[in-house]
Amino acid sequence: MKRAAWATASVIPTPVELLALIVGLWFAVYVAGPRAGLAVGAVGAAVMLASWRRTRRGAQAGRGVSSARLGWAIGAALFAVVLPGVAKSTFAVSLMDRALVVSLIVLSLNLVTGYTGQISIGHAALLGIGAYAAAIATGQGHLSIVLAVAIGAAATAAVGLLIGVPALRLRGHYLGLVTLAITVAFPEVLQVHELEKYTGSFNGLSEFSRAFGPPVSWHWLTSERWHYFVGLLVLLVAIWLVSNLVRSAAGRALTATRDDENAATAMGVDIALVKISAFVVSAALAGVAGGLWFLLNNRSVAPDGFTLTQSIEFLLAMVIGGRASILGSILGGFFLVYIYQQGVQAFSSAFQSGSRNWADVLVVALITVLVLLWFSRRSVLPRTTRSFMARPASPVTRAGLVTGAVVVAAVIAVGVLAGLRFITSTFLNVVALQPAFAGAAVLLVVLAMPGGLAGFTRDLDALSWAEVGEWLHGRIVPGGVGADEQTRGVSRERERVSSG
Amino acid sequence: MTQLLQQTITGALTGSVYAVVGLGLVVIAQATEIINFGQAAMGTFVTFIAWSLLLRLPYPAGFLLGTIVAFVVGALVERLVIRMVPEKERTGLNPLIVTLGLLFVFYGLTVGIYGGQPHPFPQPFAGPPIDLHGVHIGRASLYLFGVSLALVLALYLLFRHTRLGLVLRATAANRTAAELAGVPTDRMMMLAWGLGIACAGVAGMLLAQLLSLTPNMMDVVLVFAFAAAVVGGLDSMVGTLVGGVLLGVLQSLTGVYLGNVVRWLHLPFNIAQPQQYRDLIALVVIVVLLIVRPQGLFGRKRVVKL
Amino acid sequence: MSEKAGGEAGTSVCSRGEDRATASADGAHPMLRVRDLWVSYGKLRVLHGVNLEVKRHGVVALLGANGAGKSTLLRAISGLARPDAGSIEFEDESIVGQRPSSLVHRGLVHVPERRPLFADLTVEENLMVGAYSTRGRSAIATALERAFEYFPILKERSRQRAATLSGGEQQMLVIARALMASPRLLLLDEPSLGLAPLVVRDIYRIITRINREQGVAVLMAEPNVGIALSIADLGYVIETGTVMSVGSAAELRGSEQVRRSYLGQGAAST
Structure with missing residues (x-):
């Protein structure tokens, strides 16, 4: 019902569309400055919005999809190709490049975690192995960069096999455990005395001499833009590979393994093999991303770039962007670079000049309001309070309630800070709280929006069964949880569709 | 010979604290089927609270209060966060990602x-190390060992010999069945998280007096704790204790003798600074155990091979 | 056997016949009353406005093919499934939205299908878990004695791990565990599932005894019509989430409706 309303909607954008438009425009202006950014962003966003609507309508009527696809391609090209061309600074271009590489690593993480359901906390280490392999191959091996990246990918895949075999032939989340150990160990291995001549210990390696410049000398094609376009090409190839993989029989084996290992086994899927191959492919992709990472950072690598924190940031990007979604991986990568890293930097520098105490009060008050909102929607508060909050109220009462909530939040904020001051003799350090905000974001997304911005949710209702149609792979569930009822529901639904 | 004994004893004493963190993991993993990656960060946060309390209180009171705070933090986290994971998403990935979120939240709070x-x-028992025929045992290590052992024993008794422990085990085995038998399983989950984080808090307070208190003091310890828990097959308390102690000994010996071993085996390289390899041992232990004996040295055959 | 339960049982045995006859007089206060209950999984409705009553000390059978919604109805009553609409009253108090464990404390115990037990615990430990809502050492000992009296085989096996029991013994253990909570209403979901006919007969004989001697009301889902109607006072025939007919055992035994709902013609016609 809702979708039909979307399709026939007028030119006025819905709130979601409006938000997407604003984000797209903001991004374009951020990269290319007001004039070029607005022009490119407006055209690109408009074309993409039109194609999006057309795809929606096409899905209903079964036509107009190919022209919509062309529109998608044009819009994406405006953002991905023209935008870096008119970027206002080299920094803006390398930031986009960074977002591309992060998208690639998130995509590779998505393959094993989002699609196959095996958590990996080791992707920073895998990225690091690829980067170090590339650095060593170009620096000490004097190989070309293309070959070096290939070596990096092979090395990472080998490591993936080495840790994937013990961890993934068992049921349960052993991959998380082993990859956690790898992530913690990796920076230490790099600094081991015996490896110093290869890894450069805690200084890492830097190889500024042999630049990986563009093949033709043209002043527009700076080395940043060249790196960016190489990265774009690699990402496109990876997207093509992954999207083909997940749509193939092998890809269905991945999702079947994630959703129900028993059913997958019953359908003849060798789930150990599936999981291990997914992890090895994912590791190889991470290795390629590592090679690009090495290029991106002025051909240098250091141990502190590949720690547990980075691993968890990648998971954060994947969860927020959307699990088991290619678009989600890219959204997640850009989110991590532009909102999480850049945004927080801007936030902290804004606070550094001002009065710290007021900033603290603000932050604590904000958190309090969010927490109150959260609790009011969940069954944490006592029933009476909830029903009071749920009661429809006149605007005046509502304004009163809001004011009251703000006052309560402020009082709590001051109280919390006073308490903190008492026990620690310090105030909060807003900048240092960054990981806490990231963690809170993860919690909120997982709890409130499990699919992320563009991801899958495990929806056990009849309609999604009917929609997946040929994807249906069978489930083994205990009786009495509604399996029979659901199957009957699906067939009833089908009858209604065919008769109506 | 004295040096060997010295290293073994030092390692065993230190290793007992891995066992305590590992036990916390096992208690939570048993009751809720969640591997809590936030264990170390939560333990460290509580240790910082205990530290600020100890600035004003005598040691026993501060230690006790710290443990209680840890219990409350664990129970609250279960009530306010873990339970909010939608019922149909309870198994699988979401709880794990939630615990990673917790790791960030508590690390950020600690630093912030x-x-x-x-x-x-x-330190409650400051003083020179005790000298036993040339073997020196630090008082802090001895205290750490004593408390760890007492905690392990207390948990063992709780789980094996009380009605509450029985009910906790039943909840861990089959939550729906326990609920239908009249057990308020949500309260049991809170209890399990409380106990698990209390273990982490105690371990943090013990470690902090041995090392010094920093926000990422326990990051590496978490990996060792996992290794210890894997030795016990993630479900055996005694196995986890033995695993922790063994791991500590292994680490301690590696730090001193790895170079000699390499030379003795005539391997084509030299190890000049063996203590750098101490932390890598945990990784090797986890991987080798998962290959050779996935159910742990002591665990019953529960882990399903594919 | 406890005095209190025995006393109640005495009256219940003589009043059972009258109960059915004077349903309207006594019907004002049934022990369990379900009214217009709607339950769904996701977007799919499973129960469409079910009405049902169980009298004090009564035995009621839910009949119907697999997937008709019998288990869902029991799960909704015991709090495992959340209804979309409708009311469930137990002893004149609404119990919608209550946790299963708190209902156990009030005397409503659900024995789910597939006999979930604590496989690694011993038989006695399993029973002790069932006694969680019972306070006091002597009360627990009495309850244990009572459970062993109904299921003597469990006493022999009390130190064994529950996983080592046979299917019939496991079913007995699950019922005995429910008995530990001193229930006033037992919800039984397919106690006969996968058991040999002789074992099934034994189990139903014990269930009847529990009903008569302890005065425990029983609401059971049982696809085996013959057995179910042999011990029930009243049967509800459920088909694709609605009650198709209600009647006494005698009325239902030869009913065309019952036969049709098992052959599934009804399902196709909806």
Whole structure:
């Protein structure tokens, strides 16, 4: 019902569309400055919005999809190709490049975690192995960069096999455990005395001499833009590979393994093999991303770039962007670079000049309001309070309630800070709280929006069964949880569709 | 010979604290089927709170209060966060990602509230190491060992010989069945998280007096704790204790003798600084155990091979 | 056997016949009353406005093919499934939205299908878990004695791990565990599932005894019509989430409706 309303909607954008438009425009202006950014962003966003609507309508009527696809391609090209061309600074271009590489690593993480359901906390280490392999191959091996990246990918895949075999032939989340150990160990291995001549210990390696410049000398094609376009090409190839993989029989084996290992086994899927191959492919992709990472950072690598924190940031990007979604991986990568890293930097520098105490009060008050909102929607508060909050109220009462909530939040904020001051003799350090905000974001997304911005949710209702149609792979569930009822529901639904 | 004994004993004493963190993991993993990656960060946060309490209180009171705070933090986290994971998403990935979120939240809170500088942590039995025929045993290590052992024993008794422990085990085995038998399983989950984080808090307070108190003091310890828990097959308490102690000994010996072993085996390289390899041992232990004996040295055959 | 339960049982045995006859007089206060209950999984409705009553000390059978919604109805009553609409009253108090464990404390115990037990615990430990809502050492000992009296085989096996029991013994253990909570209403979901006919007969004989001697009301889902109607006072025939007919055992035994709902013609016609 809702979708039909979307399709026939007028030119006025819905709130979601409006938000997407604003984000797209903001991004374009951020990269290319007001004039070029607005022009490119407006055209690109408009074309993409039109194609999006057309795809929606096409899905209903079964036509107009190919022209919509062309529109998608044009819009994406405006953002991905023209935008870096008119970027206002080299920094803006390398930031986009960074977002591309992060998208690639998130995509590779998505393959094993989002699609196959095996958590990996080791992707920073895998990225690091690829980067170090590339650095060593170009620096000490004097190989070309293309070959070096290939070596990096092979090395990472080998490591993936080495840790994937013990961890993934068992049921349960052993991959998380082993990859956690790898992530913690990796920076230490790099600094081991015996490896110093290869890894450069805690200084890492830097190889500024042999630049990986563009093949033709043209002043527009700076080395940043060249790196960016190489990265774009690699990402496109990876997207093509992954999207083909997940749509193939092998890809269905991945999702079947994630959703129900028993059913997958019953359908003849060798789930150990599936999981291990997914992890090895994912590791190889991470290795390629590592090679690009090495290029991106002025051909240098250091141990502190590949720690547990980075691993968890990648998971954060994947969860927020959307699990088991290619678009989600890219959204997640850009989110991590532009909102999480850049945004927080801007936030902290804004606070550094001002009065710290007021900033603290603000932050604590904000958190309090969010927490109150959260609790009011969940069954944490006592029933009476909830029903009071749920009661429809006149605007005046509502304004009163809001004011009251703000006052309560402020009082709590001051109280919390006073308490903190008492026990620690310090105030909060807003900048240092960054990981806490990231963690809170993860919690909120997982709890409130499990699919992320563009991801899958495990929806056990009849309609999604009917929609997946040929994807249906069978489930083994205990009786009495509604399996029979659901199957009957699906067939009833089908009858209604065919008769109506 | 004295050196060998010295290293073994030092390692065993230190290893007992891995067992305590590992036990916390096992208690939570048993009751809720969640591997809590936030264990170390939560333990460290509580240790910082205990530190600020100890600035004003005598040691026993501060230690006890710290343990209680840890219990409350664990129970609250279960009530306010873990239970909010939608019922149909309880198994699988979401709880794990939630615990990673917790790791970030508590690490951020620790750094945001207390800053990143190291602090010395008060020691109840300060003094010169005890000399036993040339083997020196630090008082802090001995105290750590004693408390760890007492905690392990207390948990064992709780789970094996009380009605509450029985009900906790039943909840861990089959939550729906326990609920239908009249057990308020949500309260049992809170209890399990409380106990698990209390273990982490105690381990943090013990470690902090041995090392010094920093926000990422326990990151590596978490990996060792996992290794210890894997030795016990993630479900055996005694196995986890033995695993922790063995791991500590292994680490300690590696730090001193790895070079000699390499030379003795005539391997084509030299190890000049064997203590750098101490932390890698945990990784090797986890991987080798998962290959050779996935159910742990002591665990019953529960882990399903594919 | 406890005095209190025995006393109640005495009256219940003589009043059972009258109960059915004077349903309207006594019907004002049934022990369990379900009214217009709607339950769904996701977007799919499973129960469409079910009405049902169980009298004090009564035995009621839910009949119907697999997937008709019998288990869902029991799950909704015991709090495992959340209804979309409708009311469930137990002893004149609404119990919608209550946790299963708190209902156990009030005397409503659900024995789910597939006999979930604590496989690694011993038989006695399993029973002790069932006694969680019972306070006091002597009360627990009495309850244990009572459970062993009904299921003597469990006493022999009390130190064995529950996983080592046979299917019939496991079913007995699950019922005995429910008995530990001193229930006033037992919800039984397919106690006969996968058991040999002789074992099934034994189990139903014990269930009847529990009903008569302890005065425990029983609401059971049982696809085996013959057995179910042999011990029930009243049967509800459920088909694709609605009650198709209600009647006494005698009325239902030869009913065309019952036969049709098992052959599934009804399902196709909806």
